[in-house]
Amino acid sequence: MSEMILGFSIVSLLIWIYLLLFRGQFWQMDQRLPEGNQQTASVCVVIPARNEADLLPITLRSLLTQSYSGSLKVILVDDHSTDGTAEVARETAASLGKSEQLQILSAQPLPAGWTGKLWALEQGIQKGMELEPDYFLLTDADIEHDSDNVQNLVSHAIEDDRELVSLMVRLRCVSFWEKLLIPAFVFFFAKLYPFRWANDPNRSLAAAAGGCSLIRREALTRIGGVAAIRQALIDDCALADAIKSTGSHRIWLGLTQTTISLRPYDSLDTIWTMVSRTAYTQLDYSPLLLIGAVLGMFMIYLFPVLGILTGSLISVLTYLLMSLSYFPIVQFYRCSFWYTFCLPAIAFLYLLMTIDSAIKHWRGQGGAWKGRTY
Template identity: 60%
Template sequence: MAAIVLGLTLLSLIIWIGLLILRGQFWRADQQLEAAQTHLQSLPTICVVIPARNEADLLPITLRSLLLQDYPGDFQVFLVDDRSTDGTANFAEGVAHAVNKPQQLHIIAGESLPPGWTGKLWAVEQGIQKASVFTPDYFFLTDADIQHDVGSLRRLVAKAIQEDLDLVSVMVRLRCESLWEKLLIPAFVFFFQKLYPFRWVNNPKNATAAAAGGSILIRREALERIGGIAVIRQALIDDCALARAVKKSGNGGIWLGLSTLTRSLRPYPSLETVWQMVARTAYTQLNYSPFLLGGTLLAMTLIYLVPPVGVIVGLLMGNLAIALTSLSAWLLMSVAYLPTIRFYRCSPWLVWCLPAIAFLYTLMTLDSAIRHWQGRGGAWKGRVYRTP
């Protein structure tokens, strides 16, 4: 028995050593947009596309932040009202008039959702169709819950021009105010970085591709080259699907990083709200594969749960080797998590909670699969998307 436990704890320790050394330094959280130079060599035309469904509460802040960008070039904002019932369009128009920029905002009444499309992507497609009359150099795809720093668009454009990138995306700072947000949101970002190491994404020689849907600047020619938004019209994880299509098509590269200034206002005040966010697409990430699900559950147990359990078992058995091996793995796990905790300005003591947090995310992933098997997967904004 002791030999089996020791073997599991040693394997967990080896995995953590490998993750820290070989997994693209994902844990450093050092790929940040604000670290880039912002000198603009040219002023391309930008069309901003915002899909909005019942976002009246947030638009006075988020839309205002977009209309007041300090980008010196020409940019137009297209807000697609995705059949809202809360007066989203009226609020948007009011915001534009309040900042004296009504001519810069174009409100599009969304058409009914056709078969084979997700609601968000259909709204984005309608916005791009209308915006195309301006023949923009870039489309800026963003969400209605994002509050942009005044220099956000300028930095994104500068990054794209300086490095000749087809796509530039940032994972905006997610809201981290409530107890559950502080406990779970940094871990969500940590797991995302582990799944898609940003250095690998940003390396044109590496096939890894990802993006964050709240803030994506994409070159118009690149979007046309892959066949437009229609290519990913059924994708629930649409941001990463778009990044894969662009990177696979060649030519310019893609870049993904964090933002210290631009932030999401979407609240996650309870365990249930975070759970819903994760369970909506976790099984999609696994390609609806029971085998990948089983592998994920096993891997999460081995990587995150074995170390603390091993410490307890080792102490109870009086086996110093098991206890020290487990503690070493737990320590490496905590060291890896610390930069993300610091990025979100949370208490450093939370790094020791990562095993418990990972256990919750494992349950969310399992629940995501159960929802899919019950025909309840992909629910969002009042719609349930039937997946294969």
């Protein structure tokens, strides 16, 4: 038994050495959108919105009051809301004297083979094509944009010649459950899709964050628009892959402290729902990959704790390396230092969410979001 524990301890340590040194330095969280210069390229913003009346007075305002000097038009697609989303959007624009800058569309019924968000985006993009913008900014209705965000996105796209510039916006991190689980959500995403690798034209790995993605119109047209990924639940990464696998292969994904999501996740249940919606999708709905993920999560995050309990000094070193890798994202989210040492418990919760995601899929309940199941 002691030899088995020693063997597992060594394997776990080697995995963490690999992750720290050879996984695109994902843990450093250093890919940040730089401040940009004034640009005049035309931009069409498309916002799919379903029951977002509470947040739009803040989030839509942040777009209509951008410091951007170029043409900036906003198309909001009301996806069968029941809370007066369209009316609130209209009133927000009118209060700013920006009614001519905003166009509101009522989404058509959802056709077979589409997810709701992508169908709303498709309709907004098709309408936006009439404007022939240089870029489309696809953004969620819960995102409050920094006043210079469009300028910085466009500047980076032009000056660094990127067909897609995407931001992992700062998620809300106020409640206990948000502080415990939200930084880890970004950490795990970055481990799966190291930002440096996604940003390297010579690597095939592609990733994006759907909450804030600026796309060159020609690139979107080249891939056939969002219709090419119409069934994707993880639509942001599917879009990034479609763009990077063609054309110049130049996309960019980074972090920001100043453009933020206002979506609250005050309870474990709300975060659980968000994660379990697509966790099994990440595994291509494969039972074998699920088994591999369970074993991998156990070996990477849980075994070091068990090793410490049995007196393994190697596991102590592994646990310290694990905590070291997690510290930058804890610091980024301005959480207490002590959350750094909670990663094994956090990973266990995410493991349960992943298993639950698979169970829901097998029961025909997978991909449930905002009253729809895909």
